[in-house]
Amino acid sequence: MLLDAKYDVHYERDGVPLSVLEVHEAVRADLAKSIVKMQGPERRAVAMKGQEYPTSSVLSYWWVSYTPGMRTFTGRSESRGIVVLDSDAFRQTRWYRGDKDDLSEHWAYRNNAFLRVRDRREIEGPVVTAVVRQSGR
Numbered sequence: 842m843l844l845d846a847k848y849d850v851h852y853e854r855d856g857v858p859l860s861v862l863e864v865h866e867a868v869r870a871d872l873a874k875s876i877v878k879m880q881g882p883e884r885r886a887v888a889m890k891g892q893e894y895p896t897s898s899v900l901s902y903w904w905v906s907y908t909p910g911m912r913t914f915t916g917r918s919e920s921r922g923i924v925v926l927d928s929d930a931f932r933q934t935r936w937y938r939g940d941k942d943d944l945s946e947h948w949a950y951r952n953n954a955f956l957r958v959r960d961r962r963e964i965e966g967p968v969v970t971a972v973v974r975q976s977g978r
Contacts, residue, residue, distance in 0.1 A: 842858040842859070842860060843858075843859060843860055843861045843863075843864050848880070849880055849881050850878055850879060850880045850887070851878075851879055852864050852867075852873075852876045852877065852878055852879070852899065853876065853877050853879050853884075854867065854875060854876045854877070858879075859876060860965055861902065861905055862905060862926060862961055862964065862965060864876065864899065864902045865902045865903070865904075865905040865926075866930075867899075868899060868900055868902045868903050869903065869930050872900065873889065873899045873900070873902075876899070878899065904936050904947075905925070905926070906923040906924060906925050906949075906955075907923065907924040907925075907964060908920060908923050908924075909922070909923075909924055909956070921952075921954060922949070922954040922955065922956040923949055923954060923955060923956065924956045924958055924964060925955050925956070925957060925958070926958060926959075926961055926964060927957035927958060927959045931957075935950075936949075936950075
């Protein structure tokens with residue numbers, strides 16, 4: 842489940858909380874019109890920002906990547922690559938970074954650093970398993 846702890850929000854479809862990849866797919870499919878932004882423990886629906894806020898709205902999930910081995914407190918990783926879901930959406934578009942006046946391709950293209958994963962369970966599954974093991978369940 843994707844949870845934004847800073848703003849106490851998550852996203853749902855039909856009352857079910859969504860993972861990062863599910864939010865990403867909803868953004869790609871219909872600019873997230875099929876999902877709802879929920880806030881607080883009472884899970885009240887709140888308005889989503891629109892396309893005028895591409896970096897601080899649900900639209901920022903157009904691209905999703907994971908840094909393996911990320912250290913929680915330092916924000917550093919020993920890995921040289923980033924994990925991406927190797928989907929049609931990833932293969933058929935290019936990832937550019939920067940602002941509208943200074944866009945450049947994501948550095949991982951130049952460095953051949955995308956670690957492409959086809960099976961989404963390799964991205965979503967291990968986290969859940971690790972949490973369950975640590976809690977003793």
